[in-house]
Amino acid sequence: MAAIAAERYTGASIKRSEDPRILTGAGRYVDDIKLPGMLHAAFVRSPMAHARVLSVDVSAARELPGVVAAFTGADMEAMTVPGPDALMALMGWAGPMPEFTLLATDKVRFVGDPVAIVVAESRYLAEDGCELVEVDYEDLPPVVDAAFALDPASPPLFANLGDNIARPHARSEFGDVSATFAGADLVTDFHIDVHRHQNVPMEGRGCVASFDAGQGVMTIYAATQSVHVTKIAVAMRLGMEQDKVRAVAGDIGGSFGLKIGASREELAAAAASRHVGRPVKWVEDRGENLSASGQAREESFDVRAAVSNDGDLLGLDVKMVIDTGSYPGMGAMVPGIVEAMFPGPYKLAALGFESTAVTTNKACYVAYRGPWASETFVRERVLDLIAKDLGLDPFEIRLRNAAPRTDPPASMITGRPLVGVTTLEALERVAQLVDFPAFRRRQAEARAEGRYLGIGVATFIEAAPGPRTPEAGSGPMGNEFMRLQLTEDGIVVLFTGQMPHGQSHQTTLAQIAADEFGVPFEQVRVVVGDTDVVPFGLTGGSRSATMTGGVALHGARQLKAKVLDFAAHLMEVSPQDLLITDGNVWVRGDPATAIAVSEVARRAASGPFDGDVDAKLEVEAAFDGGEGGWSGGTHCAIVDVDVETGIVTVERYVAAEDCGALINPAVVEGQIRGGVAQGIGAVLLERSAYAEDGSFQSATFMDYLMPTACDVPRIEIEHLETVPLDADVNFRGVGEGGMIVAPPTVVNAIEDALSPFGVRIYEQHLPPARILELIAAADLGG
């Protein structure tokens, strides 16, 4: 296969086009936008986790000089159209649909639930106005854990649901579960919890909504992963035709899954803008971001494992409960993905999987980088625990159970074929990079000195995009579109619905198109962030490397063919005789014939031409993913656990990864390191904390601790040689992998470090106090 030939830009760490503006403070984030007459919104938010709202009095706020308007939940309902959560509707959710209002009307459902909006000349004055709003609440019993939510006696958060079940219990079986368990040498049970934590992008949510009453057009400047999804959400809720809504985005300060669609606050700000007749800006502060924007990962698993004495993981039977918080987000959809991915790259013969999703009085469950990541955490923990039960080495048990690459490929018991997976290569590369026997000797010496080092390994695969499936095609995660144009100045312009928020698409897509078309990198421009201009798209699910890289490649090829057809007419040769290199069109073998691409473009724009000459140098391309493929890898961490303080230091971190052909190695490595940092943060530092009464305890960075430059080590990354599956497009996604596999890698290492104490770990959040508790409990024989 010619796919991975050395090319000029693709595969090189080309410097980013984004950086000159980023480094000089010239980026345009949503809070940088200032429109004439713009007002600022702030929200009155519930201090109660669960309460009836008896009355809301905004009259004093309205009187405050500088306050232009204040609206209650009832006011907001009169200005908007009730409906389901837009993202769930777009994803085709057919389960329970909670009925809710943008601002609380009859009840509040979590601490931070917006109750009223105040619009004023400045954010300072809007907050002053919020302090004058009087709300009368009647306390209701809070539902703060899944156990109570599952109890039919718990007060339902949503009257139309009648209970607190966001997705009813469902069970599937793959393979012969009962026979597999009956025939196993050993059956063990584990209960594993993953704690609530969250995205925390450095820029929170926000928008500027501007309604042009004359044209009846709403323009929403957004921080979003898809301008088109934002536009659809705004149009739906405001009862507007979609062509009357325009969503625009500039630079976005990170998201990691948070900023998709439009939140209740953004929709309320848009409705307020339309009503008041002036632009309204709302940008959340960090307290709002931590308490109200949404959280993720609060899931618990009862796992039963069927194992052979030699360490074959034969079958798993899993019961999952996911705490989806209050308002609808992504939570109810997560179990389906967890189920599908649970076997991972292993030879699992049988899987029983059942799940229930519950609603609780907490912020809603949002997508967070690898929303299904718990499947890797639980599976990789179980492998280590089984290894310990059987007296086997955790690395060897993975080698034994990893599915080898066969032709035809083996399939996960849940269906997807393991085409091109390089799991065994990843494991073997880690073993080359990390001298395990030498580490074990060092570990033993350290233990003799009272120091506790540990090593952990974990392996994953991610469907980024996954192997070709016949049924994929439509919907927000379906085919990818791109418009490509050769402008009159000779610039190749790519119009994409992708919405980069750190992924460097304006660089990577230009690399691909420049190579395919034959112009210098500087002669390609990538346009994003305007629903009037770009086709539908969504940045998420680690899809863009394959889907957008692929449509850029094929689209550039199609545009080039069109340009060569036109140039052939100009130059009076056959298109087959023409090449484009370095921005020039020329006849193969005769460099003297070279004409600049820009000159060809200028000529095309200066028609008219005969009817059979196509001088419109533009194509609309679509790409279905080609052969697709898996991303994956094996990570290894060495940690030092201080058993006096409970502090864990990550001494060394190694990642062997396969994300297909690399477009830009520096970009790939940045994605991996950022994901690993979030995984380290999740284990050692981060927790979205609710008290038993539902009050929120981590609304500042003094409570929600984030990893700093002193917490994340140098991460050594090895790029594995991938198995090309497609003739042209073998780029695969890498955005989520680091965050998926780092938590079990680190937890496995911590358990290894504490094995002299007999510690076993069935959870993911291990701050110093918890480490000390685990040691103490194990010492007591617990």
Add this chain to the structure above:
Amino acid sequence: MDAITMRVNGATCTGSPEARKTLADFLRDDLNLTGTHIGCEHGVCGACTVIVDGRAVRSCLMLAVQAAGTEVTTVEGLAPDGGLGPLQQAMWDSHSFQCGFCTPGFVMQATAFLSDHPDADEQQIREALSGNICRCTGYQSIVDGVLLAAQRNRQAQP
């Protein structure tokens, strides 16, 4: 609200901010210098870092009126005409950043630190940057950018 005067990026600026208005908001709203970003408003994340009278400060924790009579440098003032200074160039070369929201804070913090500690090693740089939070990069590429800038600065010395 009495008028205050300060020099920002070499230019004299006046304004009449409310007493409670932070320096960060004053720079962004009154002076239209939106390069300084606001990440937490409680002094932990460092995105709002600017240099006041030669020292890196968190502009979200400082009132605008406290900056009266001072020399303030923001990220926009580091290099003339929107060009790149040596630290910024080194960071570009090192692929230091992704979403860019934390970037001005890191650039200002590193600028202040390197001017006082031009020979800092990696560990010292990490500690100096530990008061700036980045969610995208895992910090390694940022540290590499600062190390590269320091190395080039040493090489440029006669």
